[in-house]
Amino acid sequence: xxxxxxxxxxxxxxxxxxxxxxxxxxxxxxxxxxxxxxxxxxxxxxxxxxxxxxxxxxxxxxxxxxxxxxxxxxxxxxxxxxxxxxxxxxxxxxxxxxxxxxxxxxxxxxxxxxxxxxxxxxxxxxxxxxxxxxxxxxxxxxxxxxxxxxxxxxxxxxxxxxxxxxxxxxxxxxxxxxxxxxxxxxxxxxxxxxxxxxxxxxxxxxxxxxxxxxxxxxxxxxxxxxxxxxxxxxxxxxxxxxxxxxxxxxxxxxxxxxxxxxxxxxxxxxxxxxxxxxxxxxxxxxxxxxxxxxxxxxxxxxxxxxxxxxxxxxxxxxxxx
Amino acid sequence: xxxxxxxxxxxxxxxxxxxxxxxxxxxxxxxxxxxxxxxxxxxxxxxxxxxxxxxxxxxxxxxxxxxxxxxxxxxxxxxxxxxxxxxxxxxxxxxxxxxxxxxxxxxxxxxxxxxxxxxxxxxxxxxxxxxxxxxxxxxxxxxxxxxxxxxxxxxxxxxxxxxxxxxxxxxxxxxxxxxxxxxxxxxxxxxxxxxxxxxxxxxxxxxxxxxxxxxxxxxxxxxxxxxxxxxxxxxxxxxxxxxxxxxxxxxxxxxxxxxxxxxxxxxxxxxxxxxxxxxxxxxxxxxxxxxxxxxxxxxxxxxxxxxxxxxxxxxxxxxxx
Numbered sequence: 186x187x188x189x190x191x192x193x194x195x196x197x198x199x200x201x202x203x204x205x206x207x208x209x210x211x212x213x214x215x216x217x218x219x220x221x222x223x224x225x226x227x228x229x230x231x232x233x234x235x236x237x238x239x240x241x242x243x244x245x246x247x248x249x250x251x252x253x254x255x256x257x258x259x260x261x262x263x264x265x266x267x268x269x270x271x272x273x274x275x276x277x278x279x280x281x282x283x284x285x286x287x288x289x290x291x292x293x294x295x296x297x298x299x300x301x302x303x304x305x306x307x308x309x310x311x312x313x314x315x316x317x318x319x320x321x322x323x324x325x326x327x328x329x330x331x332x333x334x335x336x337x338x339x340x341x342x343x344x345x346x347x348x349x350x351x352x353x354x355x356x357x358x359x360x361x362x363x364x365x366x367x368x369x370x371x372x373x374x375x376x377x378x379x380x381x382x383x384x385x386x387x388x389x390x391x392x393x394x395x396x397x398x399x400x401x402x403x404x405x406x407x408x409x410x411x412x413x414x415x416x417x418x419x420x421x422x423x424x425x426x427x428x429x430x431x432x433x434x435x436x437x438x439x440x441x442x443x444x445x446x447x448x449x450x451x452x453x454x455x456x457x458x459x460x461x462x463x464x465x466x467x468x469x470x471x472x473x474x475x476x477x478x479x480x481x482x483x484x485x486x487x488x489x490x491x492x493x494x495x496x497x498x499x500x501x502x503x504x505x506x
Numbered sequence: 507x508x509x510x511x512x513x514x515x516x517x518x519x520x521x522x523x524x525x526x527x528x529x530x531x532x533x534x535x536x537x538x539x540x541x542x543x544x545x546x547x548x549x550x551x552x553x554x555x556x557x558x559x560x561x562x563x564x565x566x567x568x569x570x571x572x573x574x575x576x577x578x579x580x581x582x583x584x585x586x587x588x589x590x591x592x593x594x595x596x597x598x599x600x601x602x603x604x605x606x607x608x609x610x611x612x613x614x615x616x617x618x619x620x621x622x623x624x625x626x627x628x629x630x631x632x633x634x635x636x637x638x639x640x641x642x643x644x645x646x647x648x649x650x651x652x653x654x655x656x657x658x659x660x661x662x663x664x665x666x667x668x669x670x671x672x673x674x675x676x677x678x679x680x681x682x683x684x685x686x687x688x689x690x691x692x693x694x695x696x697x698x699x700x701x702x703x704x705x706x707x708x709x710x711x712x713x714x715x716x717x718x719x720x721x722x723x724x725x726x727x728x729x730x731x732x733x734x735x736x737x738x739x740x741x742x743x744x745x746x747x748x749x750x751x752x753x754x755x756x757x758x759x760x761x762x763x764x765x766x767x768x769x770x771x772x773x774x775x776x777x778x779x780x781x782x783x784x785x786x787x788x789x790x791x792x793x794x795x796x797x798x799x800x801x802x803x804x805x806x807x808x809x810x811x812x813x814x815x816x817x818x819x820x821x822x823x824x825x826x827x
Binding site for chain 2: 229233234235237238239242285289292294295312313314315317318319320321322324325326328329332333334339340342343346347350351353354355356359360362363364366367387
């Protein structure tokens with residue numbers, strides 16, 4: 186993972202974040218190591234019977250990845266003055282949910298992707314049946330982790346579970362994926378630009394945005410946020426989440442399979458509805474910049490001190506891999 | 507659904523349950539109607555966008571079924587003196603989990619079943635992608651319902667969520683399904699009878715037993731059970747759950763596709779490991795009777811008054827459809 190002043194968004198990082206690039210990189214590396222350790226500690230060992238599913242779960246989860254969702258939860262909890270250490274398992278549950286969604290999306294019946302993060306996808310290695318069940322198991326495990334005992338007001342923990350669940354349900358993340366599939370199937374059948382734009386926004390806000398927003402909300406709820414802080418975190422998450430997805434569209438357009446480690450240009454080849462394909466690359470870049478400003482304004486309302494939330498939003502919108 | 511003095515298990519129902527057959531039938535019908543109403547009330551309406559997934563979710567959940575798991579939760583809560591009405595949504599979540607497991611098990615990559623409860627399975631009607639996502643959505647919705655606010659000690663609710671989650675995780679229900687798939691694949695490669703018997707017990711206890719046990723535990727936990735009552739409920743659930751699965755094996759052996767509404771005799775045709783195929787039909791029937799006695803003894807320890815738990819265990823072991 187490189188931190189690169191790419192052409193996607195032009196702005197002054199130091200001005201926006203107040204945190205030096207090196208500091209953010211260390212922060213991300215530190216938190217990522219914590220998340221990785223929690224994942225390794227709490228996932229069932231690969232040899233637990235029936236071992237094949239535990240191997241498949243670990244294969245997909247431990248394949249790498251930026252761990253952006255748990256790190257967002259950590260940063261949100263810190264911004265609200267929360268103590269993060271006892272919550273790492275709960276925050277790592279976000280990565281299980283993210284991974285389950287990738288495993289199922291990659292299946293032949295869905296996106297039919299053979300490569301992910303430069304490695305063979307779960308169904309290629311373990312077969313379709315085991316990939317389906319491993320995805321199911323990761324989602325289940327996530328709720329088990331979210332319900333794990335922690336010295337907190339249990340009402341907050343219940344709210345946290347509910348918040349995550351509704352973010353990834355049939356009206357949230359899964360709904361976004363369904364709308365995406367439907368959009369591909371009906372491709373070309375509508376030339377109503379306003380309708381296409383509304384559909385695209387629904388897909389983006391739900392497929393990626395809801396879990397990212399739930400990530401900062403989870404950090405806030407378990408980190409002791411006030412209602413006002415939760416409102417600000419929600420605004421931050423929605424803006425950063427939408428920016429993240431538009432950047433993803435831009436990356437797909439610009440990158441090659443070699444640097445991305447997945448079949449790039451695929452969206453375009455499929456004539457898939459994306460932000461740049463609908464609004465153009467320049468408008469997409471401007472939108473990312475505007476969303477980052479919104480995220481910054483919202484993050485400023487979360488806490489008085491400097492937080493890593495802005496720098497992270499900034500970072501995920503300049504990622505090159 | 508008929509209530510029939512079938513040949514599977516011979517015993518005196520009145521002696522075992524103390525509740526007349528008609529009373530039990532009314533009880534089951536009443537509770538089933540309550541569960542059906544909760545499912546209808548709380549599942550997103552079919553027209554909620556994206557509508558196709560909400561149609562698919564309702565198609566599978568509202569296809570019928572005995573609602574045994576939620577009813578077991580109701581009976582357990584009542585046996586512990588709990589008030590059931592505010593908990594129906596939480597108990598109905600068990601049916602969502604059961605349905606998700608059926609939808610995914612029926613997929614071409616798994617059991618490849620085209621019929622379920624006499625109707626076309628979800629993937630036949632909605633396609634594989636939507637069946638996978640509808641299953642995911644039902645599982646997610648279940649945890650959302652389990653976390654829904656209720657006037658109870660929130661610590662009990664967290665324990666309830668955790669209890670259900672670990673019952674259906676990769677070491678529980680999903681683990682049982684994985685072991686079942688592995689067993690079919692390795693069929694004939696082991697003639698070590700003790701090993702086969704151990705594997706079969708693992709499959710039965712996990713694939714069906716864990717969710718049934720979690721159902722009575724959920725009722726007990728939310729219904730205010732003491733630790734001693736929860737122990738008794740767990741024993742009851744494990745015995746009844748194992749009996750249920752052995753009866754399922756026996757049914758598959760004895761029934762025709764016409765009465766069952768699914769491809770009967772399939773287990774046998776595939777040379778699948780089942781209790782009667784391993785131990786013989788007579789031993790299987792005796793085992794069911796012995797397990798029912800264990801369930802009765804455990805149920806007696808739950809409450810002082812008569813409960814429907816014994817009658818339900820009895821009922822599910824005499825079911826003919």
